[in-house]
Amino acid sequence: MLKVSSKLAIPLEEIEMNAVRAQGAGGQNVNKVASAIHLRFDIAASSLPEEVKTRLLALGDQRISSDGVIVIKAQRFRTQEKNRTDALERLRELVASATRTRKKRVATKPTRASKERRLKQKTRRGQIKSMRGKVSDH
Template sequence: MLKITRNLAIPLDEVEMQAVRAQGAGGQNVNKVSSAIHLRFDIAASSLPEEIKARLLQLRDQRISTDGVIVIKAQRFRTQEKNRADALERLKLLIEKANVKPKQRIPTKPSKGAKERRLQHKTRRGQVKAMRGKVSDH
């Protein structure tokens, strides 16, 4: 079980992990050892509550594909175990981010005094601009 919060956890059998070869520098170790981890998590098929699934799908994150699958590639470390833990931690952080309910916006209106100040400022500004015109001789 991957524990996200006190009362929210996902079973590890919902998370698909595959060892692949890492990219970049590293010499012989990178070329021979499959130490990077490809993590795939299908949001729709998961046991997460519906509201968290919806917020996850609404997140503007490049790791979430169009068909609702989270894909994380972990290759920071030299060992497969550390990369596996890193991938799970990144998945946990993403789900924690979606677990936070956004605050309900309360629409407000400007006060009467604020409207009057705005209009006075506009009038003064218009007068200043009007004074910039050409001076007539009559």
């Protein structure tokens, strides 16, 4: 079980992980050892609550494909075990970000003092600009 929060956990059976060869520099080790982890998690087929599924699909994250599958490639570390835990942690963070609800914004009015400060600043700026004109000889 991948524990996302105190109330939410994802069974490891729903997460598909494959070991693949990593890309980039690393010489013989990279060419020989399949240390990178390719994680796939189907949002629609998961046991997540519908509300969380909807939020995840609405995130607009590039790791979420058009058919609703989260794809994470972890190749930061040299060992397969570290990359596996890194991929699971990144999945956990992504799902956790979808569980948080945003606080509703409370509309406020600017204070009288802030309005006066703004107008005073505008007047001062206008005076500075008006003094930039050509100087006459009279």
